[in-house]
Amino acid sequence: MAVNWKLVIDSTNAPVLADFWAAALEYEVEDPSVLIEQLLAAGHLGQDAVIEHRGRKTFRGYAAIRHPEDPFDETSGIGRGRRLLFQDVPEAKTVKNRLHIDIHSEPGGLAALAARLEELGAVRVREVDKGPAGHWWVMNDPEGNEFCAT
Template identity: 60%
Template sequence: MALHWKLVVDSTDPHAQADFWAAALDYHVEDPGALVSELLHLGRLPEADAVTHLGTQRFAALAAVRHPDDPFDSHSGAGLGRRILFQRVPEHKQGKNRLHIDVHNGGGDPDTLAARLEAFGATRVEFIDEGPIGRWWIMQDPEGNEFCAIG
């Protein structure tokens, strides 16, 4: 039986990271507002562990994005398919990623994709041209995590 999974990314600002990646991938930022409000009301979540983001209560240390076509739990907002969870950690990124995301635009121009991602806060690092193998930009998200923009 295949397992369910999600990609978890350490982050100093999980909500900003979720906003960036939702825009970059055309995903939805998960909205756990109903669950967070319930936990606050029941006293099971301290006020200090909640923030208001995009107009609803959210977990302060967690934010996630999900694919718009995948099912999700309407109470918790958690996606039940493809998703990325950003968890707050105290330290900033150090060193090269050991895992990264490749963003594809369906065979288009990598420069066009890179420009789109820059509009959301990404930074170009290096252009790679491997001829018939492919062409892509190595980029960084707003917290410096490397990813590839592939045409």
Template identity: 55%
Template sequence: MTQEPGTTPTPLHWKVVIDCADPQSQADFWAAALHYEVEDNNALIERLLELGALPREATVEFHARLAFRDLVAVRHPDDPYDKDTGTGLGRRLLFQRVPEEKTVKNRLHLDLHAAVGEREAEVERLEGLGASVLRRVREPSGEWALMADPEGNEFCVQ
């Protein structure tokens, strides 16, 4: 597909996909951590089941609704979403079940920005949700806490 000279390309829609062992637990943690919402795909799943396009074993009950067994997303509560599918159309994290365990440091991580003077309170809140502090960093460029989510994925709180 070629672009007409002088036109601005349409930005691509994206989401961050995080490999994990338990998508539902990760979605719950990150929804609480970010104050996001877990996507509700129940209507889409029911349609796919009725059409025979999805086997029942590919689903689980999650928060008293049908969910995909191997993927769950969380979305920013202010962003638009498709009401027919429950799929977010803005800022999203998708948690995808994979068979292998995490073995090395993440090459990509999230930086969470606490309100001024609230970093320690935010770190404590996240620890209460199941995160752990790996180390506290104090450098000329700034201070932050390096943390890990319940499956060991690193993130920072600034």
């Protein structure tokens, strides 16, 4: 049996943060537009629960990304494997994350990885060099969530 999981991340702008992480991890942003159209047509969802982002309808306050090789439901766009779900919350981030993502580079490719992530909107916070034990950058995503480029 396959293990399917979803990591939920609080955000202030779920679609924008999903775009960043999809590009950073080479994942795909889920497209719930077919499901939304069905729910709107049936009267099960109001227009106030929907926004348009990058030309597609999505749920207000939510966006998800999935691994491109994992299966997904064609109607809902929801992945059935490795996923990150971003949900908007009213409060801003105030303390260090208790959980973070490490993005691994190819051998010798840390500088290029960190530069690519900066181009996507990440910020380098500090470089960590533990010699043979490892070398990485602590970075922040566009909303200040910590992660490491290793």
